[in-house]
Amino acid sequence: MATEGSKPCVYLQDMEEVKKVFARFDANGDGMISGDELYGVLKALGSDTSPEEVARMMAEIDTDKDGCINIDEFADFCKNDDSVDGGAKELKEAFDLYDQDHNGRISATELHQILNRLGQNCTIQDCTRMITSVDVNGDGYVCFEEFKKMMGNR
Structure with missing residues (x-):
């Protein structure tokens, strides 16, 4: 789903929306997204993301390298960086999940x-x-x- 340098949730501009999405990923409500939680949500969405891909995603997003994604790391990852394709690839991936x-x-x-x-x-x-x-x-x-x-x- 995510590749190096991609922003799969570029449409999450509002911090309240980011918090809502973060809460969906944070299944146990501890304020952190673990690799298992990320994998679980992707699987529920119908993604066939491998554990290796999830590990790469975690490594990309987990900037403080504590093994989990906190809300600040998630928000940073979701910011629109006006990438070359404007997030079209990521939007298509999201559309395809639905x-x-x-x-x-x-x-x-x-x-x-x-x-x-x-x-x-x-x-x-x-x-x-x-x-x-x-x-x-x-x-x-x-x-x-x-x-x-x-x-x-x-």
Whole structure:
């Protein structure tokens, strides 16, 4: 998911949003993200990230080398550094995690599955409302272009 120098969460501009995402990764609530917690969230999202890749990600993000990622390291990692592609690769990777059937569209059902895997208590109707709020062309799905616009508005 992350490669050297990449910023997989470039759309997290607001510190409150960073804290919410951090809390999802910090499964035991100790204020630190361990390698096991990072691996668990990636797996829940459907990523086939290997333990070796997780170790590389941890090494990249854990700047104080204490073996865990704290909120400051996570926030630094999530800052938009205006990279060459503007984060397009990372946005596509995020989109692909939600697009479970790989048809180029995120349905309310796919959104519901992912959010429930992440421990969110929401209904299909909630997810339908979320989809409708960003569904510019009215087809009932979120395509990558709509997803990019939605993430750009955060």
